[in-house]
Amino acid sequence: MASSGISPELLRALIAGLALSALIPFLVAPVLRRVGRLDRINAGAVAAHYGSVSVVTFVTASQIYNESAFVVAGFMVAVLAVMETPAILSGLLVARNANGTTLIERELLREVLVNGSVVLLVGSFFIGVAIGPDGFDPIEPVFTSGFTGILCLFLLDMGLVAVRRILQTRTLSRRLVVLAVLFPLGNGTIGVAVGTLIGLDPASSAAFGVLAASASYIAVPAAMRLSLPQADAGLYLAMSLGVTFPFNLVLGIPLFRWMSETLGSMSW
Amino acid sequence: MVEMTKRVRIEILVDAPLSAKLVRLAEDAGITGHTLIRTVSGRGSGGEWQEDLVSGATAKLIFLSVANPERANAFLQAILPLLESHGLLVLQSEVFVVRPERF
Numbered sequence: 001m002a003s004s005g006i007s008p009e010l011l012r013a014l015i016a017g018l019a020l021s022a023l024i025p026f027l028v029a030p031v032l033r034r035v036g037r038l039d040r041i042n043a044g045a046v047a048a049h050y051g052s053v054s055v056v057t058f059v060t061a062s063q064i065y066n067e068s069a070f071v072v073a074g075f076m077v078a079v080l081a082v083m084e085t086p087a088i089l090s091g092l093l094v095a096r097n098a099n100g101t102t103l104i105e106r107e108l109l110r111e112v113l114v115n116g117s118v119v120l121l122v123g124s125f126f127i128g129v130a131i132g133p134d135g136f137d138p139i140e141p142v143f144t145s146g147f148t149g150i151l152c153l154f155l156l157d158m159g160l161v162a163v164r165r166i167l168q169t170r171t172l173s174r175r176l177v178v179l180a181v182l183f184p185l186g187n188g189t190i191g192v193a194v195g196t197l198i199g200l201d202p203a204s205s206a207a208f209g210v211l212a213a214s215a216s217y218i219a220v221p222a223a224m225r226l227s228l229p230q231a232d233a234g235l236y237l238a239m240s241l242g243v244t245f246p247f248n249l250v251l252g253i254p255l256f257r258w259m260s261e262t263l264g265s266m267s268w
Numbered sequence: 269m270v271e272m273t274k275r276v277r278i279e280i281l282v283d284a285p286l287s288a289k290l291v292r293l294a295e296d297a298g299i300t301g302h303t304l305i306r307t308v309s310g311r312g313s314g315g316e317w318q319e320d321l322v323s324g325a326t327a328k329l330i331f332l333s334v335a336n337p338e339r340a341n342a343f344l345q346a347i348l349p350l351l352e353s354h355g356l357l358v359l360q361s362e363v364f365v366v367r368p369e370r371f
Contacts, residue, residue, distance in 0.1 A: 107289045161320045168316050221325025222285040229283070229354045233326050234315060 010075045012198040013208070014082055020194060020212055021083040024051035025090035028183055036176050041095045045224045045231035048091020049240045050183050052216035053083045055117060056158060057245060061210040061253045063151060065203050070257060072207040073200070074128070081121040083211055085112045088223045095228055108227050115219050155249070162242045169238035176235070180215075180243035184252050188213030192259045202257075202264040209256035213248055215240035273368035276340035277332075280347070281307070281357035284319075284327040290347065294333060297343035301370070302333040314355060334363060334371045 025047035032043040058080050062072045089112070128136070136143075142150075166172065191212025195205030217240045224231055282290050287304055294302055307328050309318035319327040335343065340360065350356055365371055 107286070107292075110288070111285060164318075164320065170315055217325075225283045225285040225325050226289075229286075233317075237325060 007075075009073075009199060010078065013075065013079045013195075013200060013204070016194050016198050017079040017083045017208070017211065018086055020191060021051050021053070022086035022090050024187055024212065025087050025094055028179075028187075029091075029094045031179060031183075032176075036173070036179050038176075041228055041231050042235060044091045044093075044095025045228045046091075046236045046239060047094050048087050048224060049215045049217070049220045049236050050187065050244075051087025051090055052085070052220045053080055053211045054214035054216060054240075054245060054248070055080065055121070055218070056154070057214040057248045057252075058207065058211055060151060060155065060249055061207055061256075063148060064253055065206065065257065067148075070203045070206070073204040076204055076207050076211075077121060077125050077128075079208065080211060081118060081125065084115075084118050084121070084216070084219050087216070088112050088220055091220070091224070092227055095231070108223060111223050111226055112219075115222065117218050158241075158245070162245055165234070165238045166242040169234040169242070171232055171235045172238045172242070176239055177243055180239040181247050184213035184215070184244050184248050185255075188248075188252055188256050189259065192256050192263060196260065196263045202260045205264065206257045206260035209260060210248065210253060213244075213252050213256065215244045217241040217245065270366055272364035272366060275334050275363055275365050275368065275371045276337050277334050277361045277363040278340055278343065279359040279361075280331040281310075281328055282331055283325075283354060284329050285325070286350070286354055287329050287331060289350075290331050293346045294331075294343050297335075297346055298339045299333055299335045299343055302331060305330040305332060312355075312357070334365060336368075336371060 025044070028050045029043045029047040032038045032046055033040070036043070036046075038046065058076075062076070065072050188209040192205050192209035194212075195208030196202075200208060217237060220240075221233060221237060224236065225233060280290060291302060291304075307319065307330060309316065310328065311317070317326040317328060333343075344358065344360070347356065347358070351358065
């Protein structure tokens with residue numbers, strides 16, 4: 001973006017990302033209620049996780065795609081940032097009738113709008129724009145050749161956390177495990193299709209699919225603990241971190257690439 | 269013999285995301301000092317919890333403060349609505365301090 005500026009493609013991706021993040025909770029919540037047999041509060045909390053995004057899943061996908069010359073546009077980081085929070089408000093709307101408390105408090109707004117991950121994402125994006133390629137050169141070794149190793153270590157630690165989440169939860173039923181696999185498949189397919197339709201290149205469309213398929217386990221859980229404390233944290237973390245996260249890493253990332261390349265090769 | 273004055277010690281086990289609200293309510297009650305202490309893990313009526321250093325959603329902190337009885341009471345009144353909804357664990361005990369004007 002440092003060289004291309006704010007392009008129509010970026011604006012389309014930002015709007016589509018915002019819309020998708022806000023809409024996905026309304027798509028998955030009824031399924032969670034009927035098939036997953038969750039009450040409204042838990043359905044709203046889980047739905048918010050699936051509308052929001054996983055930074056680590058996106059970073060891993062970008063790394064894998066980029067290493068095989070399937071290069072994701074740099075502005076997708078901005079799309080990632082805007083997809084973090086709309087789902088939180090949608091999830092709260094889903095749960096509102098049952099909750100009966102104030103929808104948005106000062107602490108929640110702070111958590112939603114300026115939580116650490118959003119500040120870092122938006123901040124690093126603008127730093128990248130400001131410093132440009134010349135400014136990136138001195139720190140390039142950490143973020144290119146060294147980054148894969150750092151990511152591997154982080155993912156190993158995440159694996160431990162994910163397994164603990166599954167072992168500790170008492171409410172993760174088989175139905176919910178199936179949903180935690182079906183949601184990324186469905187949402188990711190929608191994401192790839194939308195990315196292709198708005199004119200993103202195949203790699204960015206695949207990354208858009210990864211974003212739609214991923215589920216948050218950093219920003220949204222904190223917001224849910226604040227605003228929906230009755231919701232079962234063990235449940236939504238087990239689904240997003242214990243099932244959906246590894247599914248996306250192992251199967252989702254290559255699958256959405258295949259989908260994007262297939263869609264991209266079709267003539268419209 | 270050092271002169272000691274009675275004060276109230278308040279300890280609250282609180283979900284990490286809620287700690288900012290607790291601090292604000294304490295300040296509103298006139299309590300000017302507090303300490304937030306990280307915890308590692310535990311078990312309660314809601315099952316196990318632990319700081320996983322990733323999501324932070326199930327992490328808990330201990331809010332620790334010492335205040336005079338009036339301020340402590342005002343603070344505890346303010347957090348009453350949160351006790352049930354957010355599952356706070358509140359402990360209150362008598363302590364003796366050397367410099368009472370600080371609390």
